[in-house]
Amino acid sequence: xxxxxxxxxxxxxxxxxxxxxxxxxxxxxxxxxxxxxxxxxxxxxxxxxxxxxxxxxxxxxxxxxxxxxxxxxxxxxxxxxxxxxxxxxxxxxxxxxxxxxxxxxxxxxxxxxxxxxxxxxxxx
Amino acid sequence: xxxxxxxxxxxxxxxxxxxxxxxxxxxxxxxxxxxxxxxxxxxxxxxxxxxxxxxxxxxxxxxxxxxxxxxxxxxxxxxxxxxxxxxxxxxxxxxxxxxxxxxxxxxxxxxxxxxxxxxxxxxxxxxxxxxxxxxxxxxxxxxxxxxxxxxxxxxxxxxxxxxxxxxxxxxxxxxxxxxxxxxxxxxxxxxxxxxxxxxxxxxxxxxxxxxxxxxxxxxxxxxxxxxxxxxxxxxxxxxxxxxxxxxxxxxxxxxxxxxxxxxxxxxxxxxxxxxxxxxxxxxxxxxxxxxxxxxxxxxxxxxxx
Numbered sequence: 523x524x525x526x527x528x529x530x531x532x533x534x535x536x537x538x539x540x541x542x543x544x545x546x547x548x549x550x551x552x553x554x555x556x557x558x559x560x561x562x563x564x565x566x567x568x569x570x571x572x573x574x575x576x577x578x579x580x581x582x583x584x585x586x587x588x589x590x591x592x593x594x595x596x597x598x599x600x601x602x603x604x605x606x607x608x609x610x611x612x613x614x615x616x617x618x619x620x621x622x623x624x625x626x627x628x629x630x631x632x633x634x635x636x637x638x639x640x641x642x643x644x645x646x
Numbered sequence: 647x648x649x650x651x652x653x654x655x656x657x658x659x660x661x662x663x664x665x666x667x668x669x670x671x672x673x674x675x676x677x678x679x680x681x682x683x684x685x686x687x688x689x690x691x692x693x694x695x696x697x698x699x700x701x702x703x704x705x706x707x708x709x710x711x712x713x714x715x716x717x718x719x720x721x722x723x724x725x726x727x728x729x730x731x732x733x734x735x736x737x738x739x740x741x742x743x744x745x746x747x748x749x750x751x752x753x754x755x756x757x758x759x760x761x762x763x764x765x766x767x768x769x770x771x772x773x774x775x776x777x778x779x780x781x782x783x784x785x786x787x788x789x790x791x792x793x794x795x796x797x798x799x800x801x802x803x804x805x806x807x808x809x810x811x812x813x814x815x816x817x818x819x820x821x822x823x824x825x826x827x828x829x830x831x832x833x834x835x836x837x838x839x840x841x842x843x844x845x846x847x848x849x850x851x852x853x854x855x856x857x858x859x860x861x862x863x864x865x866x867x868x869x870x871x872x873x874x875x876x877x878x879x880x881x882x883x884x885x886x887x888x889x890x891x892x893x894x895x896x897x898x899x900x901x902x903x904x905x906x907x908x909x910x911x912x913x914x915x916x917x918x919x920x921x922x923x924x925x926x927x928x929x930x931x932x933x934x935x936x937x938x939x940x941x942x943x944x945x946x947x948x949x950x951x
Contacts, residue, residue: 532692534793534884535685552865565699566864567873591874593699595861600695604793604877 525559526578527597531585533606539583545576546599548592557594564594570634572609572642573601584609586642588635605635612643648927654920658913665909671734672902675895678789679829682892685790686826689888693881700878702861703871704842721811722759723818724781724803725750725836726883728890729769730788738824738832738897739768742890745834746822753820761806761816765799765887781806791891796884803883804876807840817841819879823886824893830900832893839882840875 529546531539546557549571557564568590575583590603617639624632727746729739746769750760761781764770766788773780782802787795809815819840824832863870 530691530695532695534689534692534796534881536688537691550864551869555864563861564864565702565861565870567870591696591699591870591877592864593695593702593861595702600699602692602695602699602877604797604880 525597527557527559527561527594527599529575529599529601531573531575531587531601531606532603534604538585538606539575539608541583542578543575543583543599544578545574546601547574548587548601549573550592555592557592557599559597561594564592566592568592568601568603570638572638573606584642586612586639588638607639607642609642612639614640614643617643648923651920651923651927654916654923658916658920661909661912661916665906665913668902668905668909672899672906675899675902678895679892679899682790682888682895683826686885686888686892689881689885693885696874696878696881700842700874703863703867703874720756720758720817722761722814722816723753723820724761724763724806724816725753726763726799726803726819726821727765727769728788728821728823728886729764729766729772730890730894731767731785732789733768734901735894735897736901738894739766739772741834742822742824743769743772745836749820749822749836758818763799763803765890788887788894789891791884791887793880793884796880796887799887800876800880800883804879821883821886823890824897826889826892826896829896832896837886839879842875 526542526544527546529539529541529543530537544558548555548557548566549569550566551569552566555564555566568587570588571586573585573587575585577583585601585606585608587601587603588605590601590606593600593602617636621633621636621640624630624636725746727742729742733739746762750762753760762773762778763781764773764783765785767785770780770783770785784795784799803819806814806816807819811817818838820836820838822834822836824834826832
């Protein structure tokens with residue numbers, strides 16, 4: 523059996539996803555980082571972007587994460603985000619509408635959020 | 647119906663109506679406590695992980711950050727007081743306010759200037775009535791606080807703590823809130839959020855018997871701390887808001903339960919009095935009839951003669 527690491531994806535008000543995984547790819551402020559079991563203890567700042575979790579049963583979980591942290595120690599990886607959504611939870615049509623509106627209103631933060639959500643949904 | 651009896655009947659009616667209202671409020675509060683408790687539980691993993699991360703950076707790196715190091719002379723402190731928007735919660739608000747006042751007094755004795763930040767209409771009203779200055783206040787979300795509310799509250803606090811003291815910034819950040827211990831126990835307490843008291847973290851560490859690993863910081867320890875601490879403050883405030891909300895609902899439930907019980911007792915006493923009044927009335931009527939009849943009998947007996 524391949525080595526596993528335990529992943530907990532936690533938003534401010536709920537636990538979004540947790541389980542065993544073999545690889546987690548997230549985007550930190552200094553670039554994408556892939557964490558596999560046995561990685562050295564790590565604490566990083568996340569950028570808004572999709573996070574890809576390759577679960578130990580061969581599946582893939584993609585989540586849109588808006589800012590936050592990644593911390594890894596003792597084969598336990600925590601992804602902390604103020605807002606995080608799994609790609610399955612994202613309603614593409616609604617996000618597209620949000621993107622339109624954000625563009626029209628020139629709301630850069632909302633536009634980026636919508637963009638991250640769309641990318642996460644597309645990577646599903 | 648006699649005047650006395652009518653008065654009792656009226657009072658019973660009004661107390662019954664009040665009882666219905668307090669009973670309804672009790673049940674609403676009871677259901678909200680459960681909801682609020684669930685929210686507290688849901689926010690715990692995030693707060694826990696964040697605290698762990700902060701402790702890890704604080705102890706695992708030699709970085710000096712304005713938010714983790716104690717200023718040599720603290721001239722100004724910020725106190726954030728969490729109260730509720732609505733009353734009818736027993737001593738909930740007055741306990742929180744009292745705790746805040748005690749803390750303020752202590753800080754002032756230590757020669758610090760205190761800026762007060764208040765959440766909740768009750769606290770604001772208390773301070774306004776006494777014409778004390780409030781640095782900033784927020785109202786309208788104390789029953790069901792969201793993370794966005796916590797961010798709103800945290801933003802100016804973080805801003806002011808990052809400012810230099812000479813420019814009106816503060817050196818310390820205290821929070822006064824009501825901790826939800828259990829359904830029956832809620833305690834108002836004060837806590838220092840910033841600068842971080844790492845002794846507390848170390849205590850936790852030894853009790854848990856856990857050695858924190860030596861982290862590799864990405865991009866650097868300073869940047870991680872810079873990003874981490876505002877989130878830490880937000881999450882602590884969010885947690886305090888949620889606990890406060892849960893405590894408030896529990897206090898309301900208890901206050902309304904005793905109000906309902908009292909109303910029940912009052913109704914019982916009043917019904918007894920009303921019964922006695924009715925009985926007295928009947929007795930009086932009977933004696934009047936008997937008296938009248940014997941008077942009549944006496945009169946007819948007299949006319950016969």
